[in-house]
Amino acid sequence: DAKTTQPPSMDCAEGRAANLPCNHSTISGNEYVYWYRQIHSQGPQYIIHGLKNNETNEMASLIITEDRKSSTLILPHATLRDTAVYYCIVRQGGSEKLVFGKGTKLTVNP
Amino acid sequence: GAGVSQTPSNKVTEKGKYVELRCDPISGHTALYWYRQSLGQGPEFLIYFQGTGAADDSGLPNDRFFAVRPEGSVSTLKIQRTERGDSAVYLCASSLNGEDTQYFGPGTRLTVL
Numbered sequence: 192d193a194k195t196t197q198p199p200s201m202d203c204a205e206g207r208a209a210n211l212p213c214n215h216s217t218i219s220g221n222e223y224v225y226w227y228r229q230i231h232s233q234g235p236q237y238i239i240h241g242l243k244n245n246e247t248n249e250m251a252s253l254i255i256t257e258d259r260k261s262s263t264l265i266l267p268h269a270t271l272r273d274t275a276v277y278y279c280i281v282r283q284g285g286s287e288k289l290v291f292g293k294g295t296k297l298t299v300n301p
Numbered sequence: 302g303a304g305v306s307q308t309p310s311n312k313v314t315e316k317g318k319y320v321e322l323r324c325d326p327i328s329g330h331t332a333l334y335w336y337r338q339s340l341g342q343g344p345e346f347l348i349y350f351q352g353t354g355a356a357d358d359s360g361l362p363n364d365r366f367f368a369v370r371p372e373g374s375v376s377t378l379k380i381q382r383t384e385r386g387d388s389a390v391y392l393c394a395s396s397l398n399g400e401d402t403q404y405f406g407p408g409t410r411l412t413v414l
Contacts, residue, residue, distance in 0.1 A: 227405075234408050237405075287399045289344070
């Protein structure tokens with residue numbers, strides 16, 4: 192079973208920041224938080240991952256709370272092409288498989 | 302560079318038939334994974350290869366499903382005596398090693414009539 196809880200859907204205006212929350216209250220010390228997204232009819236696309244510290248790359252920023260029980264994925268300037276289902280996944284260090292939940296369907300509106 | 306590729310992109314078959322789905326991982330990636338995604342659900346793990354061997358096949362639903370990776374690169378997922386419930390998108394992913402980030406292919410949409 193997925194170890195994360197995400198809202199089923201969110202809306203965001205084009206050009207604004209999209210902040211996608213994820214709860215993972217049972218996360219263990221060696222478990223990473225991964226984010227993927229899936230645009231309609233495509234395979235999941237890796238976005239970012241982190242363990243304890245906040246992370247940033249060219250796609251997004253990942254903010255992990257100090258107690259590691261929740262995190263937020265931030266898309267700083269959402270575009271229409273960011274409309275997708277976003278999956279937050281807790282992955283045990285050394286574990287091979289990803290356990291997906293149902294994710295958050297983000298709709299970016301013009 | 303080239304990403305993960307999967308063929309065919311779509312496969313329509315009749316109940317009871319045998320199908321093969323192919324995955325070409327990213328060059329140099331030793332780990333390869335198969336997932337299955339039903340409509341409205343997230344992907345579900347099927348099997349993981351490290352090199353040529355299946356390191357974890359705990360997600361295969363029954364013995365009609367089998368996968369091989371004979372040379373440690375291309376993998377084939379084989380489904381015998383297909384059932385309508387097997388209809389789904391079959392996704393393949395690869396990673397540099399078993400603990401690294403997984404990169405997914407576009408998937409094969411299987412429809413069993």
